[in-house]
Amino acid sequence: MRIETLSTFPDMYASVMGASMMRIAQDKGALDFCAYDLRDWTHDRHRTTDDEPYGGGQGLVMKCAPIFEAYDDIAARFPQRPHTVFLAPTGTPFTEAHAQRLACEDRLLFVCGHYEGIDERAYTLADSCFSIGDYVLTSGELASMVIIDAVVRLLPGVLGDDASAVDESFHDNLLEYPQYTRPAEYRGMAVPDVLRSGDHAKVDRWRREQSLARTAARRPDLLEDACLDSADRAFLDSLRAPRDPRA
Missing domain, CATH: 3.40.1280.10 (SPOUT methyltransferase, trefoil knot domain)
Structure with a gap:
């Protein structure tokens, strides 16, 4: 270019x-x-x-x-x-x-x-x-x-990993999920267990739900044009459901 x-x-x-x-x-x-x-x-x-x-x-x-x-x-x-x-x-x-x-x-x-x-x-x-x-x-x-x-940064070959641009905020009208690196615990703050589990399917779902939750909290306007499946919508509905004070 x-x-x-x-x-x-x-x-x-x-x-x-x-x-x-x-x-x-x-x-x-x-x-x-x-x-x-x-x-x-x-x-x-x-x-x-x-x-x-x-x-x-x-x-x-x-x-x-x-x-x-x-x-x-x-x-x-x-x-x-x-x-x-x-x-x-x-x-x-x-x-x-x-x-x-x-x-x-x-x-x-x-x-x-x-x-x-x-x-x-x-x-x-x-x-x-x-x-x-x-x-x-x-x-x-x-x-x-x-x-x-x-x-x-979207041009082919510019990023070390072309998939990096796909995972970032706004790519699919969702904010990016939280990221962590070593150490696993610092000043009493621990990396979520799921990210250290080795279960890639669970990691992918956790990241998706974190993106949904973060977008719903910070930029709910983006959800109007986001591509959401039934699982995404069910998760968002659970966020909006009133909490039982006895729980």
Whole structure:
């Protein structure tokens, strides 16, 4: 996969893309990454990418002309047209399902806003527009890094075990079950016996029930779209059943 970013602060990507799984993905040839500086498509001596908003108001708005020129140039550099992603607080809330769909693309281009936002006309270039939460960040670079990480880890061969991505939170609309490692007991807290039993069927069922219970407690909204069988539904019903105070 080729991932490109267009922003006014391309140097922000250096540390993230040069470490951990992002570096491994590039070393393995699964990822080709490039960060472009939007200022390279400006034509004044100050390399200006923003201006005052029409109608007045606070802050500055990113100009659409440099973005259009940059897009035309970048898109033409490879035969495959990029799936273009804008980051904005007004975008669609980003989910694991979106990450899975983006991971199927051959080429992604992230356009990152700054200041008070981007001239609305630039959004006509967008194939997707995402928000990573109901809060405002200083710039879209940070949001793009989150989405890039979520996408790249899904690429074949990036994780040491490709099944790892399948077992994690949100893959099937359930939160991940609790994880433990050595020692078996620490400060009076013991690893559940079932995980040390060697009975893989019991371990699988325990993990499934823990995922269901955790999701029901923390993110019940996810259960609406989760794929549940009769055993899952029976377990969830048992969680909702009133407890006998005499028990």
